[in-house]
Amino acid sequence: MTPSSSIASPGAAPAHDEHHDHHPSYLVDGTTIKSWLLTVDHKRIGLMFLFWVLLFFLVGGIFALLIRVELLTPGPTIMDAMTYNRTFTLHGLVMIFLFMIPAIPAVFGNFMLPLMLGAKDVAFPRLNLLSLYIYLGGAMLALWGMLNGGLDTGWTFYTPYSTHTTTTVAPVLFGAFIIGFSSIVTGINFIVTTHTMRAPGITWFKMPLFVWAIYATSCIQVLATPVIGLLLVLVTVENLFSFGMFDPARGGDPVLFQHLFWFYSHPAVYIMVLPAFGVMSEVVAAFSRKNIFGYRAVAYSSLGIAFVGFFAWGHHMFVSGQSTFVGGLFGVLTMLVGVFTAIKVFNWVGTVYKGAVDFKTPFAYFCGFLFFTVFGGMTGIALGTVSLDVPWHDTYFVVAHFHFIMVGATIMAFLAALHYWFPKMFGRMYHEGWALVSAALIILGFNATFIPQFLVGNNGMPRRYYEYPERFQALNVASTAGASLLAFGFVIIACYLTYALVYGRAAGKNPWRSKGYEWLTESPPPTHNFVGPQPTYPEEPHFYVDPKKAEVPDAV
Amino acid sequence: MQSSVSAAGGPVAPVPRLAMHFASLEVQNHAARLGMWLFLATEILLFAGLFICYGCYRFLFPEAWAASSDTLDLTMGTVNTVVLITSSLTAALAVHYAKEGQNKMVAIQIALTLAMAVGFLVIKYFEYHHKFEVGTLPGRYYFYDKLQMPGAPLFFTVYFCATALHGLHVIIGMIVLTFAMVRALRKADFGPNNYTMVELGSMYWHLVDLVWIFLFPMLYLV
Ligand code: HEM
Ligand SMILES: [Cu+2]
Numbered sequence: 154m155t156p157s158s159s160i161a162s163p164g165a166a167p168a169h170d171e172h173h174d175h176h177p178s179y180l181v182d183g184t185t186i187k188s189w190l191l192t193v194d195h196k197r198i199g200l201m202f203l204f205w206v207l208l209f210f211l212v213g214g215i216f217a218l219l220i221r222v223e224l225l226t227p228g229p230t231i232m233d234a235m236t237y238n239r240t241f242t243l244h245g246l247v248m249i250f251l252f253m254i255p256a257i258p259a260v261f262g263n264f265m266l267p268l269m270l271g272a273k274d275v276a277f278p279r280l281n282l283l284s285l286y287i288y289l290g291g292a293m294l295a296l297w298g299m300l301n302g303g304l305d306t307g308w309t310f311y312t313p314y315s316t317h318t319t320t321t322v323a324p325v326l327f328g329a330f331i332i333g334f335s336s337i338v339t340g341i342n343f344i345v346t347t348h349t350m351r352a353p354g355i356t357w358f359k360m361p362l363f364v365w366a367i368y369a370t371s372c373i374q375v376l377a378t379p380v381i382g383l384l385l386v387l388v389t390v391e392n393l394f395s396f397g398m399f400d401p402a403r404g405g406d407p408v409l410f411q412h413l414f415w416f417y418s419h420p421a422v423y424i425m426v427l428p429a430f431g432v433m434s435e436v437v438a439a440f441s442r443k444n445i446f447g448y449r450a451v452a453y454s455s456l457g458i459a460f461v462g463f464f465a466w467g468h469h470m471f472v473s474g475q476s477t478f479v480g481g482l483f484g485v486l487t488m489l490v491g492v493f494t495a496i497k498v499f500n501w502v503g504t505v506y507k508g509a510v511d512f513k514t515p516f517a518y519f520c521g522f523l524f525f526t527v528f529g530g531m532t533g534i535a536l537g538t539v540s541l542d543v544p545w546h547d548t549y550f551v552v553a554h555f556h557f558i559m560v561g562a563t564i565m566a567f568l569a570a571l572h573y574w575f576p577k578m579f580g581r582m583y584h585e586g587w588a589l590v591s592a593a594l595i596i597l598g599f600n601a602t603f604i605p606q607f608l609v610g611n612n613g614m615p616r617r618y619y620e621y622p623e624r625f626q627a628l629n630v631a632s633t634a635g636a637s638l639l640a641f642g643f644v645i646i647a648c649y650l651t652y653a654l655v656y657g658r659a660a661g662k663n664p665w666r667s668k669g670y671e672w673l674t675e676s677p678p679p680t681h682n683f684v685g686p687q688p689t690y691p692e693e694p695h696f697y698v699d700p701k702k703a704e705v706p707d708a709v
Numbered sequence: 710m711q712s713s714v715s716a717a718g719g720p721v722a723p724v725p726r727l728a729m730h731f732a733s734l735e736v737q738n739h740a741a742r743l744g745m746w747l748f749l750a751t752e753i754l755l756f757a758g759l760f761i762c763y764g765c766y767r768f769l770f771p772e773a774w775a776a777s778s779d780t781l782d783l784t785m786g787t788v789n790t791v792v793l794i795t796s797s798l799t800a801a802l803a804v805h806y807a808k809e810g811q812n813k814m815v816a817i818q819i820a821l822t823l824a825m826a827v828g829f830l831v832i833k834y835f836e837y838h839h840k841f842e843v844g845t846l847p848g849r850y851y852f853y854d855k856l857q858m859p860g861a862p863l864f865f866t867v868y869f870c871a872t873a874l875h876g877l878h879v880i881i882g883m884i885v886l887t888f889a890m891v892r893a894l895r896k897a898d899f900g901p902n903n904y905t906m907v908e909l910g911s912m913y914w915h916l917v918d919l920v921w922i923f924l925f926p927m928l929y930l931v
Contacts, residue, residue, distance in 0.1 A: 276740045278730065
């Protein structure tokens with residue numbers, strides 16, 4: 154038996170053909186329903202997460218369209234006011250807790266992290282499966298509550314309204330609490346995996362940047378989620394039994410609720426967007442065919458964002474009556490987040506600069522992403538300025554801001570990841586032409602949806618209102634039109650990706666000729682990720698150009 | 710998914726199981742411990758939220774806080790503190806014996822720990838019972854005539870939330886330790902390189918103890 158000679162390709166096919174039969178791809182290694190539902194393979198768990206996350210995205214998306222249709226006319230259009238309140242609450246909750254937070258970490262983190270670390274699985278495979286079922290359990294409980302009575306508080310559950318409303322608060326909050334557990338378990342799993350399961354040769358500074366981003370995200374998940382967990386339980390208890398914890402009528406302090414809520418929820422926005430940054434670092438290197446510019450800066454800025462993200466929550470409370478000094482302080486701390494984000498942006502641009510750009514679909518999403526991040530981030534800086542935030546607060550300007558940065562950036566990254574890793578996950582290629590068309594539609598549709606919202610918010614239209622004055626109508630119609638375009642783009646994606654699953658041509662091991670570690674194994678990978686000897690990693694993860702050669706100064 | 714690696718090949722000593730995805734037993738135990746530490750950190754943060762509520766309202770209602778605290782039974786609280794600290798000691802001893810492979814002693818120490826845990830809960834039950842009788846209850850259920858000031862019901866909201874959450878952790882800890890005890894009795898396979906389960910259970914128990922050590926002065930001694 155000849156050992157595989159190439160050290161850099163751990164997935165190299167074994168010398169004897171009969172070995173192939175012993176290493177089927179993870180997709181066909183066991184085909185019973187049970188072999189999927191009870192699997193502990195991180196790749197299968199990632200796929201199951203993908204299925205559910207997409208399903209919830211569809212649910213949230215349908216409700217988004219209902220909101221937009223309702224806002225087509227100044228008065229009632231298709232529903233009554235109470236239904237409207239429940240619709241936007243359901244939309245926000247499903248999108249944030251069921252889609253955005255788990256989307257990239259639970260799907261692509263699960264699938265790619267062990268591959269990128271040269272590990273056979275995550276550290277706690279059974280806990281990993283458990284986190285899927287915890288997530289589903291919480292999701293079902295929350296959805297059940299939302300459909301049986303519904304909730305009209307908005308996704309922020311502000312007290313004292315949320316403790317007094319007669320709609321079904323308890324099951325939804327408790328469902329969200331359970332989902333938080335899933336988030337914590339996933340976070341712990343990824344941190345421990347990164348610490349203990351890196352293959353020999355992968356030092357901390359040879360980890361792919363996606364791993365750094367997931368690692369930083371996991372730190373936030375572990376540190377912030379328990380606080381909101383407690384808070385959700387307290388509000389549930391209060392709603393059921395009137396304990397008075399946040400009820401001003403009983404001496405409680407609703408602003409305290411806001412502090413605790415945003416202590417989680419501000420970092421939570423980085424739970425959604427840091428993995429997106431990680432995806433983009435991979436994509437930009439792969440499609441510029443250049444080693445990432447400033448690897449360490451990108452890695453450290455992930456940790457930096459995770460850290461300062463904990464000290465910026467007060468910018469959601471500029472109008473809550475906190476002192477001017479505190480407001481100013483939070484304003485400054487908020488700007489710090491912008492600094493770390495800017496470091497990343499500069500490094501991505503620096504990577505593209507003088508690169509040999511291969512303009513494939515993931516790169517198209519990178520372009521959209523860059524625009525949304527910069528534009529959304531800039532409006533964030535503006536909002537972080539107290540004097541500007543006071544008139545903009547709770548208007549559509551804020552809605553547009555957080556959709557740009559959070560939804561825009563995350564969706565771009567999610568779609569980029571889906572296209573970039575599709576061949577790795579399923580071993581097949583999708584149709585590049587259709588993919589580029591739908592990418593263009595989506596980026597266009599997104600802008601058409603939310604730029605009017607910046608304008609209408611700047612003109613003074615408050616968020617979460619059912620009726621509005623005539624003069625806001627034109628912009629609202631524009632926004633609804635954009636949303637339809639956006640939805641259409643997603644329908645196209647659903648079509649060609651489903652087609653590709655069955656009829657796509659075989660991708661081969663590394664169709665992008667990427668230098669990422671995950672491409673060193675087969676596509677789709679075998680159950681235990683690698684065939685043959687223990688992988689070794691002599692090169693850095695984004696090694697397109699020899700950095701030492703590139704640094705040689707021009708001859709004089 | 711797990712396959713035991715039979716080290717020397719004979720069924721002489723029970724061999725700890727190494728999951729296939731770990732490089733070595735050492736790494737596997739390290740991972741388990743790191744995971745547990747992270748989990749404990751989240752538990753502390755869970756309580757930290759309550760501590761913040763406590764701090765805020767104590768700042769807002771200093772007199773009501775002091776007066777309400779006086780109505781708590783200091784003796785029972787103190788006894789419970791002693792009970793819990795002692796149980797932490799026996800939990801630590803269980804780990805000690807597990808390392809030495811004395812499985813019977815492990816079971817005995819855990820049984821002692823569990824007994825004290827039950828004692829803790831019984832005392833807690835009496836305290837709760839008393840409060841339900843005199844009416845020092847949270848929020849709208851409060852009907853204690855001798856102490857009517859704003860903020861007092863809020864104190865008991867915090868009191869009940871914190872002690873109930875802690876009580877829940879006591880019960881979870883008991884379940885975890887029971888598993889370790891059963892394993893020591895049934896399989897008797899704890900030994901020098903296979904004691905992670907007892908260690909993790911005991912770590913969890915120390916957390917339960919630690920949280921109480923914060924709660925006790927906060928609630929009873931202010
Ligand atoms: C990087 C990703 C970011 C995400 C995902 C994000 C997300 C969000 C979300 C969801 C909200 C609104 C929450 C609500 O009220 O429902 C929000 C508001 C806000 N964001 Fe961001 N944001 C990001 C970056 C930034 C940056 C870089 C800044 C400033 C430097 C910033 C400043 C603000 C401010 C000041 C508000 C409060 C506006 C108000 O409520 O009046 N954000 N953001
Ligand atoms: Cu924020």
